[in-house]
Amino acid sequence: MLWKIVKADLARSKLINVTLTAFVCAAAMLFAAAAAIIVKLSGSVDALMTAAAAPDYMQMHAGEFDAARMARFAKENPLVRSYQTLTFLNIDGAAIRIGDTALSDSVQDNGLCVQSETFDFLVGNDGKALYPAAGEIYLPLCYAENAPVGGDVYICGRRFTLAGFLRDAQMESSFASSKRFLVNPADYAALRAQGTEEYLIEFLLTDRAAAGRLETAYAAAGLEANGPAVTYALFRLMNALSGGILAGAVILLGVILVWVAFLCIRFTLLAKLEEDRREIGVMRAIGLARGDIVRIYLGKYALIAALGCLLGLAFSVPARGLLLHNMRLYMDKAGAGFLSSACGALGAALLFVAITAYVRGVLRHAFRLPIPLALRACGAAKAAKGIAYRKLSALGVNAYLGLGDLFARRKLYGTFLLVLLLASFIVIVPQNLYTTVKSDSFIGYMGSGVCDMRIDLQQAEDIAGKATQIETALASDPDVVKYAVFTTENHMLRMPDGSVESIHIDLGRHELFPAQYAEGGAPANEEEIALSALEAKALDKKTGDTLTLETLGVSRTLRVCGVYADITNGGKTAKALFPADAARAMRYMFAADFAPAKADARIEAYRRAFAFAKVSDVEKYVGQTLGGSISAMRTAALASLLASLAVCMLITALFVKMLVLRDADTRAVLRAIGFTASDLRAQYMTRVCAVALLGFVLGALLANTLGERLAGALIASLGASGLRFDAEPLRAYLLCPALLILSVLLPARMNLKSVTKTDIHAALGDA
Amino acid sequence: MNTILKAENVGKSFAGENGESRVLQNISFTVEKGEFVSIMGPSGSGKSTLLYCVSGMDTVSEGRVEFCGQDLSRCGDEIRSDLRRTRMGFVFQQPSLLKNLNVLDNIMLIALRENKKDAAAIQSRAMALMEKAGIAALADRGIDSLSGGQLQRAGVCRALMCAPEILFGDEPTGALNSSAAQEVMEMFRRVNAAGTAILLVTHDAKIAAQSERVILMRDGGIADDISLGRYQGGALEERTARVDRATRAIGI
Incomplete structure (x- = not known):
């Protein structure tokens, strides 16, 4: 039955x-x-x-390398369980061609390496270390798109066969700035003269948590450190x-x-x-x-x-x-x-x-x-006190009946309201997140200010001399509107417990190209320092706190003046204004703005003039560093728009259908006493429109308050705090709502067809 | 011409699961201006269906219905709604007032639909009608605080707002106790005395006896049409007995 x-x-x-x-x-x-x-x-x-046996601590270094001194340090330090030095052959992106695409625009440092012998293996999908034969190459997974296995890869004109893709525990993430390509030792040796070699100095520790202590000991020993250092935890x-x-x-x-x-x-x-x-x-x-x-x-x-x-x-x-x-x-x-x-x-x-x-x-x-x-009869719903006609008389009877019903049956319409509210929330938040990340100003969350061009100079011979060349060029360039030079130095930080830790500080006029500050602002004098969100958290410092630097016996007390967002390089950086010491410079960064419409040509000119440095068009730089995330967000924004529209249509159709069934008796009375079918439809449409408008407006408000915070929390987990939406108003507040309104009104109108057919007789006769 | 409502050979069929079922057939009658007519018959005789058909709420399958010389079967839904709103009044068995509105707003509703600018005049007219019906004090009350009789009197007030030429009642006293029923009937008689024609469906001989004419229905057709003369108040037994005799005579 x-x-x-x-x-x-x-x-x-x-x-x-x-x-x-x-x-x-x-x-x-x-x-x-x-x-x-x-x-x-x-x-x-x-x-x-x-499987990859990732190192607990790794220091990259370019330049002279004293292998014996390093071996001695490793042997004498009780924290070190095992130690090795790998080489990484940095190849200019323009000299790498995968299939038909050259990597000339790549912001990654791409380079070759051979398989390690003891730890830090590059592994295949099965977790086993890969050993390419002569002429074979394995690429990092991030290049898997448009690169068929068995296809050709050219490095400095030498042809390789793509044997597969490798998993790199250290550098796989798009937030890591280097990418390792695996080749046979013979091929590596043949290409050695074509690039610049860097060292990966890697340690396995007796206690993984002691990476911080090793870092301090390493810095104190004054060992090679011309490059970033990374820990297992990172x-x-x-x-x-x-x-x-x-x-x-x-x-x-x-x-x-x-x-x-x-x-x-x-x-x-x-x-x-x-x-x-x-x-x-x-x-x-x-x-x-x-x-x-x-x-x-x-x-x-x-x-x-x-x-x-x-x-x-x-x-x-x-x-x-x-x-x-x-x-x-x-x-x-x-x-x-x-x-x-x-x-x-x-x-x-x-x-x-x-x-x-x-x-x-x-x-x-x-x-x-x-x-x-x-x-x-329809005694199910208890009579509810509506609002008196005089309060809504200006709107006409149909609007009055429509709106009156909203107040009388708040709970019923409340559910519908909630759906539409969430629908607009779900449309607007990813939309705004997408436009924010896409916008030029998002570079502000990456630890540096908005500029047209940035030049990165690091790990080069006579780095100070080259920096002076670049600065002279910028200073004498009539198309440069403003520029700034930032020098990164390594300093020692005296901790409250008396120990010292190393900290990388970018020195320069930060106020010219301000980063996105979550609190406070850029350092305004030599006694101030700004910390990245992750660094501030690691040091447990807030704006207004002080910290003490001890470098080469000189002690310097600085006041924390601001905390800014930084999602690059592990996100632990600092900014200060005190004079840089050319002898201590680890790397330089130049930021410049050009006169309108001059940027493209000038950036190209600088790229040709300073081949030893990395000249980036900031727009492209953002595009590549965040390219994957941006396109994922665009997909998410589009998907959430389509899903919301579908949900709105479905829920509206079901809701109106239910409403029409529920109201059969009331409708019959209204029809009997002379209301026309279009009167009734107008009443229903009034309710649906009112709920839709309210829902969408509330949804937009919520998206810009709670939604912004949620998105902020998401981005903050990557190191960028204090996110503000940078919306495209036309898209977020006109086009999307218009689509949403349509997705409600169309199914509502379609499901009101049956109102015309209201059988007065049957409904009243039943009573 | 004084005929306000005219039914000619009216027939009505509904499409059911077992083919068509004929509910009304070959019905002809007229209602004159100011006349008070009752339609009586057992359950299922088609009296309510007839009321809905002649008032333009439903369409006829055969024949024609004229209201003040206008052929309703040729009018579209808009025009029929218009007529119901401006020239006809309706009272139902259940009070059928809207739950969200207070009593006054319920009564004013249709008039406001017609003319929202003149709200003050409409309100004073509604209050006057409620005064006469003895429910003026309830104007601001929600409808669930009223008794059945009070609700029905409010329903009559609503029907009278447009000063209808004819008032239709579908068992308006069917759900009331006898004293409340009598109050409502007195309202109907006052309205009728003021010149509004009334067409009332009932199965209660005592109610039917208060009208001028009683149309008796059986199996979807008119079985008899008896004239009682205008009821002036006073003893009803004699008139009720006549109606009873007539109904027995046709075997219902």
Whole structure:
């Protein structure tokens, strides 16, 4: 009997049922996939780090290198378990060609290396170290796009066959600025003269947590340090970030889908109960218990939920593969397989339980009505006090009736409002995040100010002399509107406990090209220092605090004047204004703004003139450093727009359908006393429009307050604090809302067609 | 010409699961200006359907309905809505007032739909009608605080707002106790005395006996049409007995 009723009901409203099943399926798929990803993620980052035997501390260095002195330091320091020096052959991007594309515009430092012998291996997807044959090359995964295995790769004119892609525990993240290409030792030796060699000085420690102590000891020993230094913890952080964010996004999407599915269920169920009001009354009257009737309605939704969850679970297997592939995660084929599948199944099962519990709740609530009321008219809704006509008289009767109903049935419309509010929130936040990251001013979050061109000079012979050349050129260039020179020096910081730590400080006139300050501002005099958000956190310093530098016996106390965002180079930097010492300069950065329309040509000219430095068009620099993130955000913005539109259309259609069914009696009265069908439609449209407008406006407000903070928190996890949305108003506040409004009004209008057909007679005759 | 409503060979069928079912067939009658007519018949005889058809709420399948010489079957929905709003009044079995509005707003609603500029005049007219119906004190109350009789009197006030030429009632006393029913009937009689024609559907002989003419229906057709003469108040037993005799005579 139950099955018969369920079957008949399923057949009657196919479209709704299929849509519902699809929603449940998608939600189950995401949950199952997310559960599996979390299990895998927690293991995979460590698995890659372990398989590659990543070093605990690494110092890059360009220039003279005293191998014997380094070996002595490693041997004498009790923290060091193992030590090695690898070489990295820095090759100019223009000399690298993958297929038909040269890497001349690449902001990465690309270079060749050979497989290590003891640790820090470059591994394949199976976790095994790769050993290319002569003429073969392995590329980092970030170049996997448009590069077919077996294709040609040219390095300084020498032809290599692309043998595959490698996993690099240290430099894989797009936040790491160097990329290692793996070749055979013979090929490396042949190309050695074509590039500049750098050293990777790597240590394995007896205690991984002691990397900070080693760093201090290293600096104190005055060893080679012309280049960045990185610790295991930072590698791990960089590798984990992308995966964690993805798993979070997948779960969030799943939660939203479940919520939408719940709303769909609620609206269709309430509409159905409204249709069946009299039958339910009769069933109750003839003695069926509430539980019996609940089972009849529950049956259908239990079936939909079960089907959706099973399908979702099945789809989650390929989806999981796709997501994990995108995350470029190290896939441990043997391990965690069963556990992650089990967690996926558990996620889907929980969803099933949640859905059936929800339907049960809605039904129990609906059946609290006493039998006579259920048998009679629409007594279900208790009369609510509306607002008096005189308050809305200027709007006309239809608007008055429409709006009055909104106030009278706040709860009903509140749910609808919430959907539309969230829809606009979900559209605007990714949209604004995308335009913010895309905008020129976003460079401000990368630790430096907005400028047309930046020149990076590091790890070069006679670095000070070259810097002077560049500065002279900038100073005498009539097209340069303003420029600044920043010198990075390594200093010693006296900690409260008496120990010293090293800190890299950029010296120069920061106020000319201010970074994005979360608090305070750029140093204005020689007694001030600004810290990056991550550095401030690491040192536990706030604006107004002081810190003491001790360099070469000279002590200098500085006041922290500001904290700025920096998502590059591990994000731990500082800015100050005291005079630079050319002898101590580790690297230089020049920032310049050009007269309008001169930038492109001038940047090209500087690139030719100073081949020894890295001259970047800032727009392109941002594009490449954040290119992946920007395009991911564009996809996310577009996807969330489309998803929101679809949800708006679906929910509006269901909501209006339910409303029309619910109001049959009221509508019949209005029709009988002379309201026309277009009057009634006007009333419905008034309500829908009012709710839509309110929802979209509130959603936009929320997006710019809470949404900005959420997005800020996301970006802050990358080291950029104090994010402000840089929106394109036309797109965010005109085009998107217009689309959303359409996505509400069209289905509303379509579902109001039936209002014309209101059968006054049947509705009143029933009463 | 004094005929306000004219039905000619009216028939009505509904498409059902087992083919068409004929609810009304071959019905002809007229209502004159200022006349008070009742339609009586057992459940399922088609009396309510007839009321909806002749008032333009529903369309007829056969024949024609004229209101003041205008053929309703040739009018579109807009025009029929217009007529219902401006020249007809309706009172239903259930009070059918809107739950969100207070009593006064319910009564003013239709008049405001017509003319929202003259709200003050509309309000004073509504108050006058409520005064006469004895519910003026309830103007600002929500409708769930009123008794059935009070609600029905408010319903009559709403129907009278447009000063209709004819007032339709679909069992307006069906859900009321006898004293409340009598109050409502007295309102109807006052309205009728002021010149508004009334067409009332009822299954209560005592109610029907208060009208000038009673049309008796059976199985979708008119079985009898008896004239009682204008009721002037006073004893109803004699008139009720006549209606009872007529209904027994046709076997209902």
